[in-house]
Amino acid sequence: DIQMTQSPSILSASVGDRVTITCRASRNIGHWLAWYQQRPGTAPKVLISEASTLQHGVPPRFSATGSGSDFTLTISNLQPDDFATYYCQQYSNYVTFGAGTKVEVK
Amino acid sequence: QAQLVESGGGVVQPGASLRLSCVASGFDFSSFSMEWVRQAPGKGLERVAFISFEGSTKYYAASVDGRFTVSRDNSKNTVYLHLSGVREDDTAVYYCMDQFIRGQGTRVTVTS
Numbered sequence: 001d002i003q004m005t006q007s008p009s010i011l012s013a014s015v016g017d018r019v020t021i022t023c024r025a026s027r028n029i030g031h032w033l034a035w036y037q038q039r040p041g042t043a044p045k046v047l048i049s050e051a052s053t054l055q056h057g058v059p060p061r062f063s064a065t066g067s068g069s070d071f072t073l074t075i076s077n078l079q080p081d082d083f084a085t086y087y088c089q090q091y092s093n094y095v096t097f098g099a100g101t102k103v104e105v106k
Numbered sequence: 107q108a109q110l111v112e113s114g115g116g117v118v119q120p121g122a123s124l125r126l127s128c129v130a131s132g133f134d135f136s137s138f139s140m141e142w143v144r145q146a147p148g149k150g151l152e153r154v155a156f157i158s159f160e161g162s163t164k165y166y167a168a169s170v171d172g173r174f175t176v177s178r179d180n181s182k183n184t185v186y187l188h189l190s191g192v193r194e195d196d197t198a199v200y201y202c203m204d205q206f207i208r209g210q211g212t213r214v215t216v217t218s
Contacts, residue, residue: 034206043201043210044151087151091205094165095141097151 002026002090006098012106017078021101023088025069032092035064035073038100039084047086048073078103108132110202115212123190126212128202129183136160136180142187143207144198144214151207154200155187170196192216 003026013019023033031051036044046055048064051071061076075082083105088098114126126142142154155176156165164176175188185202192214199211 036207043199044207046206046208049206089151089206094156095143095153095203095205097143097153100150 002093002096004088004090004096004098006088006101011101011103013078014106015078018076021073021086023071023098025090028068029090029092031067032090033071034089036087037084108208110209112202112209112212115214117215120193120216120218122192126187126200128185135183138204140185141203144200146198
């Protein structure tokens with residue numbers, strides 16, 4: 001199985017900050033990586049697919065890069081709605097999720 | 107637009123059985139493998155079961171192998187997860203997915 005290592009597990013930030021979350025795959029997954037946002041009590045929502053493609057309706061302050069085994073999600077100008085937990089997920093070989101990054105108020 | 111709608115969850119006692127369903131729409135369901143994942147309260151996302159597009163290949167997480175069974179009916183655009191001998195640590199929201207989680211999930215609570 002492909003393992004996904006996500007860091008940090010907790011990220012403390014303030015409104016207006018620029019934050020970056022990283023995800024590393026245990027082997028090459030090409031660009032088959034998605035990023036999700038999950039707010040408490042709701043289902044995960046896909047933000048980005050194919051490593052860098054923003055889903056319809058996702059604000060452009062979200063961006064992502066990477067290929068192969070190293071990926072990043074960046075949120076520029078952090079907004080109050082962005083305090084949530086973020087997961088990466090590979091879909092190159094079955095599916096595997098990272099352990100999640102909680103973005104909390106500093 | 108692709109959609110997945112899960113149902114069938116509920117509150118059950120340890121040892122009980124139940125069947126979860128997931129109805130797909132907006133894409134060619136019969137061409138896609140499907141997976142079930144779950145999220146226990148306060149925890150991350152755990153892969154539970156996989157079924158190939160035609161249903162001939164199935165894989166299970168070690169934690170559910172021998173207790174859960176995945177199946178599909180391509181004529182109904184539906185994938186199922188049959189849970190038997192449930193335990194309290196099976197308590198979770200269960201999501202079906204093709205490549206992505208698209209639905210709201212269905213909650214299973216196992217309690218005596």
